[in-house]
Amino acid sequence: EDVRIELVFGSYHDVDSSEIAFKIAGSMAIQEACRKADPVLMEPMMKVEVIVPEEYLGDVMGDINSRRGKVEGMGQRKDAHILNAVVPLSRMFGYVTDLRSLTQGRAVFHMEFSNYQKVPANIETEIIERMHGKAS
Secondary structure, three states, X not given: OOOOOOOOOOOOOOOOOOHHHHXXXXXXXXXXXXXXXXXXXXXXXXXXXXXXXXXHHHHHHHHHHHOXXXXXXXXXXXXXXXXXXXXXXXXOOOHHHHHHHHHOOOOEEEEEEEEEEEOOHHHHHHHHHHHOOOOO
């Protein structure tokens, strides 16, 4: 849908050149180009800021790590810690509920889009297998 292809050279033959022949040739060329391009699967990453009381900091850091997140920095504000991390968006669904449970409702968070990063190879394999109906 977001791809534009331009034919820059071709030949025409009265017998073999038809609309369907060009469509088939174009489809085959696109498939071959995709195989040779060595495509990668990318995922959106979110900048996450969590403001958490000190007694829950370890639990929150562990939870961020379990979501394939990377803690990028920490700060302090009054009696709370500020944890800055980057976490895959796919792992942030349900986070507000989990954070409330971990901290007895005493932590808050904010997230915004950061960038796209390559999906780790093992997870990429799982996704591809699931799409092709091979995973259980």
